[in-house]
Amino acid sequence: MIGSLGATWVIAKRGLVHMRRQPEALADATIQPIMFVLLFAYVFGGAIGVPGGGSYREFLMGGIFAQTIVFSAFGVAIALSTDRKNGAIDRFRSLPIPRSSVLSGHAVASLIRSILPIVLMSIAGVIVGWRIHRGLPYAISGYLLMLAFSFAMIWLGVMLASLAGTPEAVQGIAFIVLFPLTFVASTFVPVTTLPVVLKQIAIWNPVSSVANSLRLLFGNPGGVGPPGSSWPQLHPVTYSVLWIVAIVIVCAPLSVALYQRSIRS
Amino acid sequence: MGEAAIEARGLVKSYGEKRALDGVDLDVARGSVCALLGPNGAGKTTAVRVLTTLTDPDAGTATVAGCDVIADPLGVRRNIGLAAQDATVDELLSGRENLVLVGELRALGRKRSRARADELLRQFALIDAADKLVRDYSGGMRRRLDLAATLVARPSVLFLDEPTTGLDPRGRNDLWEVLDTLVAEGTTILLTTQYLDEADRLADDIVVVDHGRVIARGDALSLKRQVGGDQLHVVCSNHADVARTAELVATVAGTTPSVDEAARTVWTPVDDGVRLLGQLAQALTTAGIAVDDLSLGRPTLDDVFLTLTGGRAEHEAAA
Numbered sequence: 001m002i003g004s005l006g007a008t009w010v011i012a013k014r015g016l017v018h019m020r021r022q023p024e025a026l027a028d029a030t031i032q033p034i035m036f037v038l039l040f041a042y043v044f045g046g047a048i049g050v051p052g053g054g055s056y057r058e059f060l061m062g063g064i065f066a067q068t069i070v071f072s073a074f075g076v077a078i079a080l081s082t083d084r085k086n087g088a089i090d091r092f093r094s095l096p097i098p099r100s101s102v103l104s105g106h107a108v109a110s111l112i113r114s115i116l117p118i119v120l121m122s123i124a125g126v127i128v129g130w131r132i133h134r135g136l137p138y139a140i141s142g143y144l145l146m147l148a149f150s151f152a153m154i155w156l157g158v159m160l161a162s163l164a165g166t167p168e169a170v171q172g173i174a175f176i177v178l179f180p181l182t183f184v185a186s187t188f189v190p191v192t193t194l195p196v197v198l199k200q201i202a203i204w205n206p207v208s209s210v211a212n213s214l215r216l217l218f219g220n221p222g223g224v225g226p227p228g229s230s231w232p233q234l235h236p237v238t239y240s241v242l243w244i245v246a247i248v249i250v251c252a253p254l255s256v257a258l259y260q261r262s263i264r265s
Numbered sequence: 266m267g268e269a270a271i272e273a274r275g276l277v278k279s280y281g282e283k284r285a286l287d288g289v290d291l292d293v294a295r296g297s298v299c300a301l302l303g304p305n306g307a308g309k310t311t312a313v314r315v316l317t318t319l320t321d322p323d324a325g326t327a328t329v330a331g332c333d334v335i336a337d338p339l340g341v342r343r344n345i346g347l348a349a350q351d352a353t354v355d356e357l358l359s360g361r362e363n364l365v366l367v368g369e370l371r372a373l374g375r376k377r378s379r380a381r382a383d384e385l386l387r388q389f390a391l392i393d394a395a396d397k398l399v400r401d402y403s404g405g406m407r408r409r410l411d412l413a414a415t416l417v418a419r420p421s422v423l424f425l426d427e428p429t430t431g432l433d434p435r436g437r438n439d440l441w442e443v444l445d446t447l448v449a450e451g452t453t454i455l456l457t458t459q460y461l462d463e464a465d466r467l468a469d470d471i472v473v474v475d476h477g478r479v480i481a482r483g484d485a486l487s488l489k490r491q492v493g494g495d496q497l498h499v500v501c502s503n504h505a506d507v508a509r510t511a512e513l514v515a516t517v518a519g520t521t522p523s524v525d526e527a528a529r530t531v532w533t534p535v536d537d538g539v540r541l542l543g544q545l546a547q548a549l550t551t552a553g554i555a556v557d558d559l560s561l562g563r564p565t566l567d568d569v570f571l572t573l574t575g576g577r578a579e580h581e582a583a584a
Contacts, residue, residue: 002372010369014358021357021398087353091414094317094347095370096339264320 011105054221062214063187076157133219142217159255212236287477300468346415405436495538
């Protein structure tokens with residue numbers, strides 16, 4: 001019998017081939033993040049001020065990275081629910097392969113898939129004037145944080161797929177959950193501009209802290225809040241890592257259990 | 266020898282209030298073909314899902330190829346191939362890639378998977394479309410690829426859930442011929458179908474299911490017998506002869522025949538149809554009665570099915 005790793009890799013490869021052959025999914029991973037960089041940099045950029053000065057375009061990049069990674073949860077959810085809808089999951093489950101390998105194959109494919117937009121956004125960012133100002137160790141830490149956050153978001157996506165069922169429902173729920181999650185945050189605007197309730201949500205929103213961590217690690221403006229800010233604003237990296245660990249510890253087993261239950265009918 | 270390839274006892278599976286399986290027993294001998302025959306929602310697909318370890322039964326036991334579906338699902342999966350109701354081939358992969366994928370997951374390794382894929386593509390007349398994406402395949406090609414995918418690792422027991430649904434008559438015949446080959450090679454097949462002629466054509470044993478229960482089983486002939494014997498059927502050429510014909514039929518068959526004056530038809534159930542047919546033909550000739558049609562009708566599986574399920578429906582209405 002094929003081992004867990006072997007089966008995972010075969011299914012992951014299939015997921016990557018799928019992405020190549022689906023223009024819509026490929027566009028989500030390529031054109032969309034580039035478009036966001038250009039839109040925000042040139043359309044909104046002039047109207048949004050960065051507290052403490054500094055370039056909005058440099059401020060923006062941490063936010064766009066974080067947002068794009070959150071949306072990768074949507075990709076895995078769509079892929080899984082589509083597989084269930086068209087019977088691919090049943091086909092895999094009738095084969096003598098470890099039960100978990102369908103899920104882990106999708107997870108690995110998603111993780112690899114999330115690298116492409118990160119690379120493209122980095123290039124687009126450099127073109128609009130974003131720079132990494134701190135040393136290589138910080139830069140590497142920044143990119144590793146992105147991958148770790150991607151990994152956590154994949155489990156959120158698996159949970160979404162298990163709860164929603166059909167690709168259409170995934171789309172509906174994703175819109176309701178992911179948009180507020182990524183916009184009520186410091187992704188595109190400094191939280192100081194938000195009304196009081198939203199401001200508190202934004203401060204404690206992990207998407208904000210991932211965005212802020214990246215700004216901090218890359219030496220961009222807006223990374224750390226001024227003295228007297230809330231704890232997450234002062235310690236964005238620690239707060240982000242705590243979230244990532246918590247999401248993986250809680251969501252991964254839970255989403256696997258939900259997923260197994262959802263396909264065993 | 267003689268060991269059952271599939272053996273199920275008292276399978277029960279409910280979805281909410283609905284009992285999809287309500288105590289199903291099955292025995293399928295090694296190398297034989299068994300058809301689960303029933304209307305939509307009868308529980309055929311659920312039975313296949315339980316036997317292929319896709320879902321656990323609420324109660325009951327089952328073994329497939331000697332492996333218990335609950336205790337040893339991997340053992341079951343090693344020995345089976347499943348073609349689900351809608352051909353579940355991967356649309357975004359080519360035919361070849363689909364088969365190689367299954368081969369690799371079946372631990373054949375890349376090289377042997379490719380060789381086996383080529384072999385199957387040729388066998389199923391898909392070699393010319395091997396590198397086309399499946400989304401450009403016709404319905405018949407998809408079905409063939411789906412079946413090919415189940416055969417990659419040469420399973421000993423094959424589950425086919427409505428294998429010919431959506432195929433045109435030619436595609437259906439082609440598929441039947443492929444199944445004949447597999448049976449000749451000794452594969453055990455459990456298939457589900459709504460088509461009586463398909464069950465009749467392919468299966469050694471037919472298990473009629475309705476509302477999650479087995480309502481009849483046996484080969485086509487014995488099922489037909491359960492409904493009753495033959496029907497002797499006479500259509501007179503002239504209205505004037507109908508009454509006399511009925512008398513003749515009554516004398517020959519020893520029954521009280523049914524008469525439809527308008528259709529000039531007389532018919533009656535008989536036990537020893539062939540002998541009586543000859544006698545009646547002689548009697549009619551002697552009496553000088555011209556007939557348009559004189560025939561011995563055997564009940565079709567359709568009659569069997571309607572009798573069996575109709576009987577159950579009435580039973581339920583009465584209860």
